[in-house]
Amino acid sequence: MSALVDLLMSVFRQPTVGGVALELASVAAPLWVAALVGLLIGWAWRPRWATAVVGDQDRAPAQLAALPPPPPARAADDSCRKNEAAVVVPRTAMATAPVEEQLAVNTGDFMHLRRLVEEKDGGPQWIHMMEKTLPSMRYQAWRRDPEGGPPQYRSSTIFEDASPEVVRDFFWDDEFRIKNSWDDMLLQHETMEECTRTGTMVVRWVRKFPFFCSNREYIIGRRIWASGKTYYCVTMGVPRPSVPRCNKPRRVDLYYSSWCIRPVESRNGDGSMTACEVLLFHHEDMGIPWEIAKLGVRQGMWGCVKRIEPGLRAYQIARTADEPLSKYAAMAHVNTKFDLDEFITEEDKTEASSTNIVVDEKPKHWTGNIPKALLIGGAVALACTFDHGLLTKAVIFGTARRFAGPARR
Structure with a gap:
């Protein structure tokens, strides 16, 4: 105790207020760092006390079933492995064919995406971010x-001098x-x-995820519907119990x-x-507290999105040079053709839109939740040291900017 008193007395003997503040900061810094590291480690291992601080975001399967995303996908039909031409299917046939319903992604999933595009999915209002x-x-x-x-x-990205066909292949490849490393989070991929x-x-x-989280594994079903030069590309998490789960990488079930x-x-x-x-x-449930992700995305996402544009231009150059298509880009050419007019039903015409776009969101003042600020500050300090992936840039760096000062537009 006497040592602590002597230390404090030496601090307050400084001749200026600035000197006192500087000495206090040097004394307090190790304590703050230790507290932040402790909070970070506690959140990473998720004991009960950490759940009480950040909120338990690991939802039970029954809760996930109530979410707006499309219904769970079905097991894939092995009969579809035959090398056949792309199909043109009327709406009635698409809705009733047994093979269609057994595919990993089917017409119901396409209809859900179309309702999202038409702003008729019945969800809450969209808040404009940037x-x-x-x-x-x-x-x-x-x-x-x-x-x-x-x-x-929800985002809208408009590329000048780009065809829908090349953009479709680019995102599928x-x-x-x-x-090209335009998506430097992707470590491995394979077709199942x-x-x-x-x-x-x-x-x-x-x-790839930051060091304090294990990497994430996704089992994704995907399929493309085409009407003229408009393409509806559905990618979503699908259940595959036959694929064993591992602690690392951790499986992400809710993905759209x-x-x-x-x-x-x-x-x-x-x-x-x-x-x-x-x-x-x-949207996805990565196992990271949702509030932490929200804080970072508003300021950090643009840095990630800017990487897409040079990646697309490099892809256009490769296509102009007649480089061979990958098997993934080749599969993007196999679409389910449909007539959009057949899907405009009386129900669509009378259905009220519940997703009106509203005004820009206003950032909340960070002092409203000091424990959350401490937790995020520790994550920023440590994650920036060890990880440089897209998630870190979008979430971690964005969070740091959010707490460092007002957002610049």
């Missing part, structure tokens, strides 16, 4: 918070993701199932990331449809 512009790209993002589920994100008649695939991804890719008018003002819009809908 709007950014580059010479050859425009980007907007929205977020909404459904009850009992992770935050959902897992080999190019790793080769494929249907060359409908283009349905089941793939396994392993994605789907796009509508369509031509739009270029901003050069001549009325030409030479630009391409990618309307993305994304």
